[in-house]
Amino acid sequence: MLDLPTATRLVRDAFKSRNQRRMRKANDKIMIGSSSGFSRELYKLAVLSYVLSKILSKPRFMGRAYTEKHKEFDALLLDMVSSAEAGDEKTFSKKLKKLEFSIQNVESSDSRYIINMMYKGKLKTAATLYAQGFSLSAAAQMTGIDQQELMDYAGKTHMFDRLEDRTALGKRLKKARKILIGDSS
Amino acid sequence: MKKKYVLVDASSLISLTSSCLDNALEFFHDNFDVHFYAPQSVEYEAVTRPLNLKVKIHQFSALRIQKMIDNGILEVVPENLEKETKKLMALGNSIYYARGHSLNLFHKGEIEALALANKLEITSLLMDERSTRIIVEDPEAFRDHLQKEFKTNILVNKKHLSQFLGALKHTDVIRTTELVYFGYTNGFFSKFGKLENAAAVAALYKLKYAGCAISFKELEEYEKLIQ
Numbered sequence: 001m002l003d004l005p006t007a008t009r010l011v012r013d014a015f016k017s018r019n020q021r022r023m024r025k026a027n028d029k030i031m032i033g034s035s036s037g038f039s040r041e042l043y044k045l046a047v048l049s050y051v052l053s054k055i056l057s058k059p060r061f062m063g064r065a066y067t068e069k070h071k072e073f074d075a076l077l078l079d080m081v082s083s084a085e086a087g088d089e090k091t092f093s094k095k096l097k098k099l100e101f102s103i104q105n106v107e108s109s110d111s112r113y114i115i116n117m118m119y120k121g122k123l124k125t126a127a128t129l130y131a132q133g134f135s136l137s138a139a140a141q142m143t144g145i146d147q148q149e150l151m152d153y154a155g156k157t158h159m160f161d162r163l164e165d166r167t168a169l170g171k172r173l174k175k176a177r178k179i180l181i182g183d184s185s
Numbered sequence: 186m187k188k189k190y191v192l193v194d195a196s197s198l199i200s201l202t203s204s205c206l207d208n209a210l211e212f213f214h215d216n217f218d219v220h221f222y223a224p225q226s227v228e229y230e231a232v233t234r235p236l237n238l239k240v241k242i243h244q245f246s247a248l249r250i251q252k253m254i255d256n257g258i259l260e261v262v263p264e265n266l267e268k269e270t271k272k273l274m275a276l277g278n279s280i281y282y283a284r285g286h287s288l289n290l291f292h293k294g295e296i297e298a299l300a301l302a303n304k305l306e307i308t309s310l311l312m313d314e315r316s317t318r319i320i321v322e323d324p325e326a327f328r329d330h331l332q333k334e335f336k337t338n339i340l341v342n343k344k345h346l347s348q349f350l351g352a353l354k355h356t357d358v359i360r361t362t363e364l365v366y367f368g369y370t371n372g373f374f375s376k377f378g379k380l381e382n383a384a385a386v387a388a389l390y391k392l393k394y395a396g397c398a399i400s401f402k403e404l405e406e407y408e409k410l411i412q
């Protein structure tokens with residue numbers, strides 16, 4: 001199972017190399033790791049890696065004007081690796097929070113959408129958990145996302161085509177007719 | 186006409202109100218004597234919580250559900266189910282194992298609806314949420330899905346699975362798409378006149394986009410049945 005220091009190193013290395021694909025791969029690995037042995041820190045790291053991959057994919061956030069910000073991210077990620085390796089969860093959470101705040105500041109200087117990137121990261125993570133097999137309320141509760149928000153998002157994806165439904169529609173309708181109309185013909 | 190009882194969870198209420206199709210419940214209540222019940226947690230999730238949020242995005246849906254409760258279309262059952270919910274949740278969350286860890290897939294929301302159905306001996310559940318429905322209908326298919334998603338072998342605790350399903354006593358789960366389809370076959374869309382069929386198809390797609398767990402393949406099958 002993916003542990004917190006390894007997961008944090010994956011994120012740090014991907015950001016250090018400014019490689020969006022690497023960050024996406026890190027996100028995939030952390031998502032699976034966080035859901036198969038759920039830990040709140042890994043889940044937060046999953047959201048963070050998603051948001052950082054978005055930052056790396058947007059040229060407007062990768063220009064010279066943001067060099068200092070990137071250095072700040074690098075330093076905070078390095079601190080997170082050290083605290084994760086030392087098993088210091090308190091410092092890890094503190095640095096993670098600082099990094100999230102720093103990301104929100106970057107975005108507020110060039111805000112184009114009503115939903116901020118951190119929120120979108122949480123929503124995307126909740127949708128991934130739901131797609132993987134977590135129940136709607138479990139995915140909502142883990143991420144702090146509203147159930148209705150999650151349903152809206154999930155409904156507009158191909159998520160429900162991922163699970164092969166082996167119950168034939170005819171059988172479903174027969175059952176529903178009996179429940180609602182009262183005749184089973 | 187024989188009375189029929191259906192337990193409703195938050196997901197189905199959300200997709201019905203988001204699609205402005207909540208009057209389908211009233212249609213079945215008035216025309217087919219179907220009585221809809223919900224546990225208190227559903228009222229909290231679908232009404233109380235959105236009404237108390239600063240963001241007003243889901244308040245209209247919440248108010249529509251509140252109106253259904255006030256009008257007696259939907260009855261909230263004031264039953265304390267903490268013990269039963271806990272027991273059922275512990276079982277549900279120890280059925281599937283990945284890499285030696287149990288997958289805590291379920292939360293109070295859906296499980297409380299199942300516990301209430303069990304207590305009231307209601308065997309019909311209206312639920313648009315996917316995971317709980319599939320585990321009730323086809324636990325093997327759900328295991329295959331988890332294996333694909335987690336890219337690992339998923340072990341099943343058969344004893345817990347059989348206890349979990351046994352507690353549900355053959356509960357049948359239907360979705361809002363089935364509800365709306367039978368509404369269509371019984372005149373729910375007749376006010377659309379010559380557009381009746383098109384309205385029914387559009388309504389089914391709307392439910393999908395509002396989060397009802399239905400695949401595009403099934404929607405195409407519905408389209409064929411309607412045209």
